[in-house]
Amino acid sequence: MSEAPIYPHADVEICPGGPMLVRNAGAIRDADGQVHRVDKPIVALCRCQKSARKPWCDGTHKLLPPEKRPQ
Amino acid sequence: MLLPEPRGALTSALFAALRTSPRTQVDVCVEPSDLDDATLALWVLHELSYRGFDDVDDAAEWDLGALAVRRRLEDDLERRMRERYAASAARPDTGDLAADLFTYIEQFEGPSLARFVQTTATRDQVLELLKWRSIYHLKEADPTAWVIPRLPVRAKAALAELQYDEYGGGNPNQLHQNLFTRGMRAVGLNEKYGRYVGEAPTEFLEMNNALSMLGLHRRLRAAALGHLAAFETTSSEPSRRIAQGLRRLELAEELAEYYDEHVTADAVHDQLAVRSICGTLVDDEPDQAEEIFFGAFVCMDMESRAAHAAFARWGVDA
Numbered sequence: 001m002s003e004a005p006i007y008p009h010a011d012v013e014i015c016p017g018g019p020m021l022v023r024n025a026g027a028i029r030d031a032d033g034q035v036h037r038v039d040k041p042i043v044a045l046c047r048c049q050k051s052a053r054k055p056w057c058d059g060t061h062k063l064l065p066p067e068k069r070p071q
Numbered sequence: 072m073l074l075p076e077p078r079g080a081l082t083s084a085l086f087a088a089l090r091t092s093p094r095t096q097v098d099v100c101v102e103p104s105d106l107d108d109a110t111l112a113l114w115v116l117h118e119l120s121y122r123g124f125d126d127v128d129d130a131a132e133w134d135l136g137a138l139a140v141r142r143r144l145e146d147d148l149e150r151r152m153r154e155r156y157a158a159s160a161a162r163p164d165t166g167d168l169a170a171d172l173f174t175y176i177e178q179f180e181g182p183s184l185a186r187f188v189q190t191t192a193t194r195d196q197v198l199e200l201l202k203w204r205s206i207y208h209l210k211e212a213d214p215t216a217w218v219i220p221r222l223p224v225r226a227k228a229a230l231a232e233l234q235y236d237e238y239g240g241g242n243p244n245q246l247h248q249n250l251f252t253r254g255m256r257a258v259g260l261n262e263k264y265g266r267y268v269g270e271a272p273t274e275f276l277e278m279n280n281a282l283s284m285l286g287l288h289r290r291l292r293a294a295a296l297g298h299l300a301a302f303e304t305t306s307s308e309p310s311r312r313i314a315q316g317l318r319r320l321e322l323a324e325e326l327a328e329y330y331d332e333h334v335t336a337d338a339v340h341d342q343l344a345v346r347s348i349c350g351t352l353v354d355d356e357p358d359q360a361e362e363i364f365f366g367a368f369v370c371m372d373m374e375s376r377a378a379h380a381a382f383a384r385w386g387v388d389a
Contacts, residue, residue, distance in 0.1 A: 015342045019342065021339060060308075062177060
């Protein structure tokens, strides 16, 4: 019998064309130095710089043409 | 919740039998009067597997007659959904499931109720829409919970991560269903589970029937997850628009906050649904790829039909 596989799993994930997923964060410091408390086990951080809710992703990257989305 | 008012021959016969179950078995030979009658019958039969009805014995969920009627109605619904999918635009197929699924969902065109709520809808129209939508929101995430035990390891862990958030992360106050309940009460609507089923148009009930059917059949597990992916991917931006519309109409802040919560929550959920859930499922079960796109189509097609129905009722050009 083969061993059960160990799956690669990360706390931080870069989503092509989209946000950065962050797990188990206590607080996030944004570009202006402001600290945001995190009360969820997983959050999405904006990478396209167009979110109206920075540092959080609000899905705005989907309104950008593909070449303007973060890699 | 009590059984709703019947809407035709099938629901009349079915509801009468359900009220006296298990003394009487459901008659499997009654034909529906029309699609509205068939759709309400299926909604009620599915509900027996969720919270049930105060005037129906709990054992009716597994009444053989009820199951036979449910199966017949589901077969008809699935046939119609598959015919529309077969007639729709082909899906992209580059071999990158996540990229293809995002592209497929983004390219689907349908009328936007969210944009209408944001800019134009009257207070009465928004309240009516909330009543119809409450059929879904008060059991939000429940149909997808049926799918968890049917998945391979990675997709199961990822779906549990998403559902944990839908169910409030252990905090009943944050349970999304419960956030909607509080919002309904705050705008003066009756928040009782199932209260507005009797007022819901066929298309809004059918949207829920499709979701329940995909969740309840193991055979349709990948379609259920494709549906989830499309739903989450098309949620953040419309939720932002609806929140703006609610504030424009000065409706209670609690309800706008429900939609605010979905702007950021669903920006996480869509990535999980597309990449970690659908993506790994197809890695493990490659023959399920087409079913994921079918499920995504069902979500968007049903939403589009419901939007058309709402605009037609209000006499608004979609």
